[in-house]
Amino acid sequence: MSDVPIERHALDNGLRVILSRDPRAPLVAVNVWYDVGSKHEKPGKTGFAHLFEHMMFQGSANVEKGQHFSLVQAAGGTCNASTWLDRTNYFETLPGHELELALWLEADRMASLLPAMTQEKLDNQRDVVKNERRWSVDNQPYGDWDERIQELVYPDGHPYHHSTIGSMEDLSAASLTDVGDFFATWYAPNNAVLTIAGDFETDAALEMVRRHFSPIPANASLPEKPDMRVDPRIGRDVHETKADQVPLSRVYLAHRSPPFGTDAFDALEVSADILGSGRASRLYASLVRDQRLAQDTGVFVFPIVGGASMFTLWVTARPGVAPETIETATLAEMDRLADDGPTDADLERVRNLHAAHAAGALERISERADRLSMYACLFDEPERINGEVARYAAVDGTRVSAALLDSVRADNRVTLTYVPAEAAS
């Protein structure tokens, strides 16, 4: 696979700028990562980083409410944003000749969000976000699984202990003062990465970036990074069962594991794919196809960088199959992989699938821009994008076994089981 081109620049105010030129299609992607996510929220303010992200679309000094979307769409582009544990990202993909529109929109809200803020806009977006929570969590079968898993895997007070969507109570309490404080603290050029990928002329793009972003002052007193330290293991075997309006039982298994960016994380990513990716994966072949205990299954590692990540599996039981049965069968497959290691065929399979997936993801300039911002923001090393496939392929059987034996242990596991409410009563 050919390398993604990368040019690094920095403005005097600390804004990191990554350029990745690729003129194959007449499209350009603009992507901003702010180094602020739900892990930076204070007690009583859960969900605020995400609510704030919504406020970033409510206008700024020179942009009306709703105009960010309408201008980008009328230009033939798409845009959105998302908030997660470590970060908040904002992105536009549009025809290359509209690059400056996206830069202007991002710069205007980075420079001057607060003059446009009103109580009415905050109340409106609070209602929208509460409905987002109802839709994605409270009214969904198994909907609170990740919220509950985080509470059980990370100790009370740890920045990953609470979910990004936050609690209804804390959303209700959010004020315009909070908006102002959060903006002044985190939304500064020296806390952000700006990536431009696709069809542009380098000199012209840099000139636009300087013109729009250089006047924005840095925050000279960025807060200390939150203390993410946590014991590498949970230290006990945590079991919780919930009765829910679900027809099929489902078991989630989560383990505290080394964070994104470590060699052990790469090994766990390979392990996750051997266990759960594709129809020849161990869990699908064994639990779904051969033993016919499970309806479906999934395995993944959270790409988060603070203190510890989570190696997580879920398996949905077929009707009439006890959750304990699928739990036991899942653990048996994990133990077998840890003890015996993967076969050469396992490794060949997941490496080739990974290479195809990586090529598929990087086909889209929006994804290229997002990964460049991610590696720059989290590791100050955007060049990592070109090492993804090699890092993955360097994981051998010994590393798979070692990583699993280290993390996948009974004293480091949360088992969260959902059972049908009628069966439980």
Added chain:
Amino acid sequence: MTARPPATAPRPYRFPDFVRHELPNGLGVWLVPLPERELVSVHLLTDAGAATEDEATAGIAALTAQLLVTGTQRLDAAAFAETTERLGIEVGSESSWDSARAGFTALGSKLPDGLALLAEMIRSPRLDEGEFERLKAERLNDILQARADPGRLADESFLREVYAADVPYGRLSAGTPESVGALDVAAARDFHASRYAPRIADIVIAGAIEPDAVLSEVERHLGEWSGNGTGHRTFEPRQRSGRRVILVDRPGSVQSELRVGHLGIDRHHPRYFPALVMAALLGGVFSSRLNLRLREELGYTYSARCSFDPRRAPGPFTATAAVQTEVTVDAIRELLGQLERMRVEAPVPDELAAVRDFLVGIFPLRFETTTGIATAIEPLAVYDLPDDYWHTYRSRLETVTADDVLGAARELVRPDEALILLTGDAALLRDDLAAADLGPLEVVPAQA
């Protein structure tokens, strides 16, 4: 800078040229050379969608499509998965109402192996009884899961209630528990034998390919495939009744999932392009009338939208929102109000231009990937659209006027006939809905 910066000169974009062949056995071959691409996408389409089913075997199209990937006469389910995935190929196979699609996206170097395996799968699948029974059980379980999910429950209930009882579109294309429960592997074998045939099939290959060489590969693997195929049935969908309100009881719900709509358009409807613009303006983009009103002004929902689902025959027109329980009746009124407004209030020039410019401008972004381009060829093959369809697409959108949009809305958006279906907590909603005078109310239990 206080005003929107000017755009620079646009670079022209043209939908990729493709070459089209027909093999002597009738197989259509569509080759899209895309230089500099690392990936190649292969989509094999057959007229084996749910519209080809007999009603007695509803669901067999979907199950047969899924069964294909569980092996060939040479390779059992485990060996087929292992062989393809070790090449970095995940073979997909699924069906909709109007076609079945099997295919993959892989690194270009894997095309010869992938094509050989795909052809083997289509021509001599294993169609194993054990695997059939497994997939059937999984489908029945999935229906259970869907009915616990308020959005999927609302989707399924809406289709059942909006179409007249004997119209196939009144169910999901993957069938109902009753129809799926009665299927056996013999039905899948019959379906494969009679519906998977080159005379009613097309293969689309998009990537860094040399068309002559790839055509030879296609001929080698699929040239001796034979059969004419039954093809789809035609039917004329009818709506079950006029305006009414159906509340599907889902106790404990904190939101109501709204589905409001009626019959929509088919793929060859004369107002297709005005309808596309109108639906985007009403509920297809963030700045649409529905989303601005229900979300950005009222905060009733995370998202409000609407769309047509054009098929060979008229699929539904549906407006959708998940709203918090307390505002349900107001949200329905507001939603209906926007449908009515669409019929009487033509878009102002800026409003129309923004949506039209979006649909025109987004064009190259839709075709950024090889699979995006292969997918774009599909309607040409399935619906017999002209070869220059994508080359004239943008100019056809650009000529849509405000009058065209209003005309499309007056014909195609009919709130007076709409079915208003919602899933929600009947204990909290029933009285308010009954008092709201939105139409005759029926409260039904969620099907288990």
